[in-house]
Amino acid sequence: MGDALRVGLVGVGRISGAYLSTLPRLPGLALTRIADIDVERARAAARQVPGAVAVMPGELYAADDVDLVLNLTIPKAHAQVALDAIAAGKHVYNEKPLSLGTSQARDLLAAAKHAGVRIGCAPDTVLGTGVQTARAALDAGEIGLPVAAAAFMTTPGHELWHPAPEFYYQPGGGPLLDMGPYYLTALVTLLGPVRRVIGMSAAAHETRFVGSGPRAGERFAVEVPTHVTGVLEHTGGALTTLMMSFDVWHARLPRIEVYGTEGSLSVPDPNGFAGTVRIARARQDAWSDLPERGGYQNAARGYGVADMARAIAGGTAHRAAGELAYHVLDVMESMLASAQAGLAVEITSSCARPAPVPLGVRPDEA
Structure with missing residues (x-):
């Protein structure tokens, strides 16, 4: 596995199949652990990935061979799973949305900053x-x-x-x-x-x-x-x-x-x-x-995790970042608040526009 970022996947639901088919072929990543509250589902998924071990979520957070937790649970579990992973000193990449609301999301970003770890979030499309x-x-x-x-x-x-x-x-x-x-x-x-x-x-x-x-x-x-x-x-x-x-x-x-x-x-x-x-x-x-002028070619779900691994290794910004996901969540929450109040709502958050992806590069190169 060398210097690959070691990934533990939590939540073997419908979307997990897309990640399981992509992660093993991505440079800079090694899928080491798979967890679900239904241990049989975790075992079935682990059998698809040579070297991966099925465990319960708590074991995954504590594992020494996990650097980043890929959180594919249902939306209402996103915040707690991420907080548990951060408390164990792991980087986190959440499926979207980042959490159910901006209050939870602020807690996530603050916890990650305090722990010195990163948060990434789908979509990486x-x-x-x-x-x-x-x-x-x-x-x-x-x-x-x-x-x-x-x-x-x-x-x-x-x-x-x-x-x-x-x-x-x-x-x-x-x-x-x-x-x-x-x-x-x-x-x-x-x-x-x-x-x-x-x-x-x-x-x-x-x-x-x-x-x-x-x-x-x-x-x-x-x-x-x-x-x-x-x-x-x-x-x-x-x-x-x-x-x-x-x-x-x-x-x-x-x-x-x-x-x-x-x-x-x-x-x-x-x-x-x-x-x-x-x-x-x-x-x-x-x-x-x-004609194609930018972007990862033949990409699929999981490329955002590989992009994050490159950024962690190089000390640069990752593109599918928690701050971007927080801003998107803030916009969506504000739209619903506006609809309820019948008034325009000012967005209090902002984010950096992610760096463009040059055409033809791999996630560990961009």
């Missing part, structure tokens, strides 16, 4: 060629000064495919907190942090039903808004129109578009790493495809 190519075009001034953007995530609901979807409709869930991190992290990467928001929200149904699996047809309560829309004012002056919804069938809307004084950019799905970036220049009718 913005490190792929899709968003990074769009960023390279923006930074080169190819559409002039960014004036506005639009971002839409619409679906009729995750219960149609997820066999246990209740947590998507409980505090910490909903379309904004579930999918918003992908879109907002991309928007901050492209246009910089947000200084003010105004939002509105609604819920089309009081209950939903499980649409697949052994519990199909079982009803459960909806506890959060399922349609959130509003406007973000970025510090650079651009205005983004945002809509996140679990209440929309068959919409024909862009994922993300950025509009500048000299043209427009179409950005691929920020829930993925790649995709085609398209540009329409001023006074030209046609859209054209841009």
